[in-house]
Amino acid sequence: MATKNVKPDRSTATPTRGRADKRARFAPEEKKEQRGASPLVLVGGILIVLLLIGGVILVLPRLSPSAAAGQGSAAVDTGARSATTAPSTPQSNAVGQDPGPVKAATSGHDPYPEVVAQDGAVRLALSTFDDYKAHFYTYVVNGRSVEFFVVKSQDGVVRAAFNACDVCFQAKLGYRQEGDVMVCNNCGRRFPTDQVNEVQGGCNPSPLTRTISGDNVIILGTDLAQCLSFF
Numbered sequence: 001m002a003t004k005n006v007k008p009d010r011s012t013a014t015p016t017r018g019r020a021d022k023r024a025r026f027a028p029e030e031k032k033e034q035r036g037a038s039p040l041v042l043v044g045g046i047l048i049v050l051l052l053i054g055g056v057i058l059v060l061p062r063l064s065p066s067a068a069a070g071q072g073s074a075a076v077d078t079g080a081r082s083a084t085t086a087p088s089t090p091q092s093n094a095v096g097q098d099p100g101p102v103k104a105a106t107s108g109h110d111p112y113p114e115v116v117a118q119d120g121a122v123r124l125a126l127s128t129f130d131d132y133k134a135h136f137y138t139y140v141v142n143g144r145s146v147e148f149f150v151v152k153s154q155d156g157v158v159r160a161a162f163n164a165c166d167v168c169f170q171a172k173l174g175y176r177q178e179g180d181v182m183v184c185n186n187c188g189r190r191f192p193t194d195q196v197n198e199v200q201g202g203c204n205p206s207p208l209t210r211t212i213s214g215d216n217v218i219i220l221g222t223d224l225a226q227c228l229s230f231f
Helices: 016-085 128-130 221-230
Strands: 123-125 136-143 144-152 158-162 176-180 179-182 190-192 212-213 216-220
Touching: 123 128, 123 136, 123 221, 128 144, 128 216, 144 221, 158 216, 179 212, 216 221
Parallel strands: none
Antiparallel strands: 123 216, 136 144, 144 158, 176 179, 179 190, 212 216
């Protein structure tokens, strides 16, 4: 009996080995893909972090001027509050011994001692004028000097007048005392001290309102400012 050549039936071959061979071929590539996924994630994470840091760096310089401006405003506000809430210091009523920056309103002498008003009035010790001598003073109004004198006449009355008159004030020479009279330094006319505050106009010393209260001669700042134009 002749032997037939039988071809192997591929359809009946066990598929297990074929699948195993395929896995063997493709397994390295799958492993490579799996291994490659981790570096990409890591790089992506680093890029995100860098972007966040860069954004913070860009934002901070923009915020700094606002913060500085806020600090500046706070400083200004604090200064303004300090200026408005600081208690005022009362001015002294004493006659200044040092004329300092005060300028003489008339010519031919150093500035007279400056007096200042407290509660709107200048107060001078009444006993100052017991020597019957004319005492000259400076009162400053809006940075300008006004001069006046106070004298006790022989009748015992304390009198006050500006160191100027309606006629000769433009010469800015004022008055001087000789005995019991006041003499105009411009025209030389003489005026008894007991006529000061009594006679006005012409070359008479322009009268200045004054009152006596206790031990003080009181002259209002508003009265002193009335003849500012004389100086």
